[in-house]
Amino acid sequence: MAAPLPDSQPRLAPGCRWATHAEKPVVLYPEGMIRVQGTGQNILELCDGERTIQQIVATLAEKYAASEPDKIMDDVCSFLEGLRNKRIVDY
Amino acid sequence: MTPNPLALIAEITHRCPLHCVYCSNPVQMVAKQAELATEEWVRVLQEVSRLGVLHVHLTGGEPAARADLEELIAGARKAGLYTNLITSGLGISETRLPKLVDAGLDHIQLSFQDSRDGPAQWIAGAKGHTYKIVLAEIIRQLPLAFTVNLVVHRQNLDHIEEMIEFIEQLQPERIEIAHTQYYGWALRNREYLVPTPEQLDRCTRAAEDAQTRLAGKTRIDYVVPDYYARYPKACMGGWGRRTLLIDPSGRALPCHAAGVIPDIQFDSVREHSLEHIWQESAAFKMFRGHDWMPEPCKSCDRKEQDFGGCRCQAFLVTGDATATDPVCSLSPDHHLIEIARAAAAAAEQPAWSYRTSVE
Ligand code: SF4
Ligand code: SF4
Numbered sequence: 001m002a003a004p005l006p007d008s009q010p011r012l013a014p015g016c017r018w019a020t021h022a023e024k025p026v027v028l029y030p031e032g033m034i035r036v037q038g039t040g041q042n043i044l045e046l047c048d049g050e051r052t053i054q055q056i057v058a059t060l061a062e063k064y065a066a067s068e069p070d071k072i073m074d075d076v077c078s079f080l081e082g083l084r085n086k087r088i089v090d091y
Numbered sequence: 092m093t094p095n096p097l098a099l100i101a102e103i104t105h106r107c108p109l110h111c112v113y114c115s116n117p118v119q120m121v122a123k124q125a126e127l128a129t130e131e132w133v134r135v136l137q138e139v140s141r142l143g144v145l146h147v148h149l150t151g152g153e154p155a156a157r158a159d160l161e162e163l164i165a166g167a168r169k170a171g172l173y174t175n176l177i178t179s180g181l182g183i184s185e186t187r188l189p190k191l192v193d194a195g196l197d198h199i200q201l202s203f204q205d206s207r208d209g210p211a212q213w214i215a216g217a218k219g220h221t222y223k224i225v226l227a228e229i230i231r232q233l234p235l236a237f238t239v240n241l242v243v244h245r246q247n248l249d250h251i252e253e254m255i256e257f258i259e260q261l262q263p264e265r266i267e268i269a270h271t272q273y274y275g276w277a278l279r280n281r282e283y284l285v286p287t288p289e290q291l292d293r294c295t296r297a298a299e300d301a302q303t304r305l306a307g308k309t310r311i312d313y314v315v316p317d318y319y320a321r322y323p324k325a326c327m328g329g330w331g332r333r334t335l336l337i338d339p340s341g342r343a344l345p346c347h348a349a350g351v352i353p354d355i356q357f358d359s360v361r362e363h364s365l366e367h368i369w370q371e372s373a374a375f376k377m378f379r380g381h382d383w384m385p386e387p388c389k390s391c392d393r394k395e396q397d398f399g400g401c402r403c404q405a406f407l408v409t410g411d412a413t414a415t416d417p418v419c420s421l422s423p424d425h426h427l428i429e430i431a432r433a434a435a436a437a438a439e440q441p442a443w444s445y446r447t448s449v450e
C-alpha cells in the first residue's frame with residue numbers, strides 16, 4: 001500500500017503505545033519496542049490521529065527553520081510508510 | 092553479569108478445552124491445584140518488570156481457563172508491562188473481552204486450526220471454530236492489537252491459500268503462519284504433521300504473495316520450519332539470553348520444552364527471586380556461552396548467530412541435550428531428521444494422540 005497523502009491523519013496503530021524504558025521514550029508494539037529519538041520522536045509525537053501530514057510537515061518545517069518542506073514531506077512519508085508496514089502506525 | 096531478560100512467557104495454566112494434535116505443551120502437565128495463586132503471579136510480574144522485562148505473554152494451556160485472568164492483566168499493566176494474550180478464544184465471552192481490555196490488555200493473539208469447520212474440529216479434537224470467528228469480529232471493534240495465529244502442517248497445507256484468505260477477512264494487523272514445532276504432543280504426532288517438500292514450497296510462495304499483497308494492511312510473519320532449513324534457529328534468542336518462561340507451578344525455565352531435559356533442576360519462583368534465578372541458577376547458566384558446545388559448533392562461525400540451536404530438540408531427537416541441534420545440516424545426527432521426514436512422507440491415515448485434559 002501507498003505512502004500517506006497530504007491529508008492523511010497518522011496515529012499509532014491499535015495496541016501500540018508510548019512508554020519509558022531506561023529513562024528514554026520508546027514505543028511498545030506486539031513484537032518488541034522501538035527507541036525513538038530526535039526527528040523520529042518529533043514526527044511520531046505529532047501523530048495524534050488529528051493532525052494531517054501537511055500540518056505535521058508545516059510544524060516540523062517551522063521547528064527546524066527548514067527551507068525545503070518538500071524534502072521534509074518525503075522524509076516524513078517514507079518514515080511513516082515504513083512504520084505502517086510494521087503495523088505500528090495507521091493512516 | 093548476563094544482560095537481563097526482555098520477555099516473560101507466563102504459562103499460567105495447562106488447563107485447556109481443546110486437544111490440539113500439534114500442542115507443544117509438555118506431556119506431563121501441571122494440575123490446577125499446583126498452579127501459582129493470583130498474588131504469586133502479581134508479585135512475579137512486578138519482579139520481572141524491575142529486572143527490565145517489557146513484554147509478558149500470557150499463555151497456557153488456555154489462559155482464559157483461569158478465573159483471575161482480569162486480575163493478572165491488571166497486575167501486568169500496573170507493573171508497566173506490555174501484555175499479550177495467546178488464546179484459542181474459548182473461555183473469553185463477549186462480555187469478558189472488554190473487561191480484559193479495560194484491565195490493560197494490549198494485544199491478543201487468536202489461534203485458528205483451519206479455515207473450515209470440520210478440519211478445524213478434527214485437529215483441535217473439539218468444537219470452537221465458529222465461536223472464534225464471532226470473537227474475531229468483537230476483537231476488531233476494541234482498541235487492541237490483533238494477531239491471528241495459524242499453525243500449519245501436512246494435514247492442512249494443501250489449502251494454504253484458502254486459509255490465508257479466510258484470515259484476511261478477519262482483518263488482523265498481523266497473521267502469523269507458524270509451522271508446527273515438534274515438542275510435547277506434536278512430537279508424538281510428528282509423522283502425520285511434517286510437511287512434504289512440495290507443500291513447504293507452496294506455503295512459502297503463498298506467504299510471500301500475501302506479504303506483497305497485504306503490505307501496509309496486514310503483516311505476515313512466516314519462518315521456514317527448521318526440519319527443512321540448513322541451519323537451526325537461535326531458539327528463544329539463545330538459552331537464558333532474552334526470555335524466561337514460568338510454568339503453571341512456578342518453575343522458571345529458559346523455554347517451553349526445557350522440562351524434558353533430565354537432570355536439570357529448575358528453580359521455583361516460590362523459593363527464589365527472579366534475579367537469582369536468572370543470574371545464578373545452574374539451569375539458566377547451563378547452556379550460556381560456548382563452553383558446553385561440542386564440535387562442529389565449537390569451531391563454527393555461526394555459533395554467535397544460532398547458539399548451536401535448540402537444546403530440547405537435541406535431547407528429544409538424539410538423547411543428548413549437549414549435542415549440536417540435529418536439524419543443522421552440519422550435525423553428525425542430521426540423518427535422524429532425514430529419517431523423520433521420510434517417515435512422514437510414507438505415513439498414511441493419521442492415528443493421532445490428542446492432547447489430554449488436565450484438571
Ligand atoms: S495448542 Fe491447542 S490444546 Fe494446546 S494449549 Fe493451545 S489450544 Fe490448548
Ligand atoms: S554447527 Fe552448530 S553453530 Fe554451526 S550452524 Fe550448526 S548448530 Fe549452528
